Amino acid sequence: MGTWTWFHKLSSPPHCYRIAGQLIPWFAIPAALLIVAGIYGGLVRAPADYQQGDAFRIIYVHAPAAWLSLMCYTVMAVAAAVGLVWRIKLAHALAAATAPIGASFALLCLATGSIWGKPMWGTWWTWDARLTSQLILLFLYLGYQALRSAYDDIGKADRASAVLAIVGVVNVPIIHFSVNWWNSLHQGSTVLRRGGPAMPASMLVPLILCFFGFTFLYAALACVRVRAEVLRRERNAHWLQDLAGRRGRTESAT
């Protein structure tokens, strides 16, 4: 019973707004610490790669961005499915909040990859499998956003975009497989592979810190954006006017 009351509390907008607000520092501060530590370790402490020199250091932004662009799509699709099945508006709000973050990470991943590719492969862009499937992922995000913005009614936009997100998430592995089959030039995975990572600890530890840091960053950003979504959806609600009134009074009192 306990978990269900907690769940119902969370799905009411005032509680969600408050809890998301309280959670922001709990995500943002670890994110800042982990990213600073990871970037310091990666850019200053880690040795230069014997083949790629200092250019490999972009991996400390590139790989976490790639991971998050995929994770965000999964979060978005799961949230959309929960919203569609159980008609929980806040799940839709989470999906709507996650899409632009995921699109930004996909773009960041493509941009850093392209900056790395220029000195390493001698070209800004090659039609390699992983690059292309990342680009298609970005297109999927853009299609989702376009569908969302095409509806004036927020409830309709929620449900229509949820169907698209679910169709998309079924398709992502197929796209990934087909593009891999089509062409592969990208270097294989270095962290998750049989026989342990092909990286010394001094390079690997900062990368892991960055992975966790970026994930916390996503959580903090999602909280901020969910709050904004709640404000947009509930702008005429009483609890919000009460909240704004109370805040106005305390501010004028001080």
Next chain:
Amino acid sequence: MILATTAPLRAAGLVLRRDLALAFRRWEQVTHPVVFFLMVATLFPLALNPKPSLLADVAAGVVWVSALLSSMLALETLYRADVEDGTLEQLTLTGQPLALLLLAKTVAHWILSGLPLVLAAPVVAIAFGADAAANAVLMTAIALGTAVLSLIGSVGAALTLGSRRGSVLLSLLVLPLIMPVLIFGARATALAMHGESAEGPLWLLGALLILALTLTPFASAAAVRISLE
């Protein structure tokens, strides 16, 4: 109403027959996508270079890109008229399984927009200097590919029913989803044109078709209900 009381499969058959009968009375719905397909294919030699060796190299890609664009264009007509005169709403109210009725509409749409492309594709391929021996593979691949496209497109068309900007939005939604079809289809065609076995990509296209056939009707039904409410 007969559609409401008959068996589901018969109801689907009635929808299919109705859509085909309507299209044969408005013949341009069938011919426009084919003309568009031929025109897009004509653009490539003009834009590139009419050198026969170059054209033979790009033939498979040109046929596929033109075919996909032309079926994208045709997708818009899948539900448009039925939404405007209220038929689609009546279909949702019959009590028949909506997914099955929409599947029948999609099959009718494929017969009207995909099948003509299957027949027109070899003409373009031969005009590009491709070997005529590859035509059987090309036609099979185009048939499978346009069928998958019609199925995935039916979800996209249903999602954009209630929105303001129809056709550009529809392309934005559907094009990223159909890239596997393009990859396998164009590869099968290219392999066949080079005289190699195209079995692998053809089986993969078939697998995509079965997957799309089992899943997309339900997504279309959900999308139509959302758009019409």
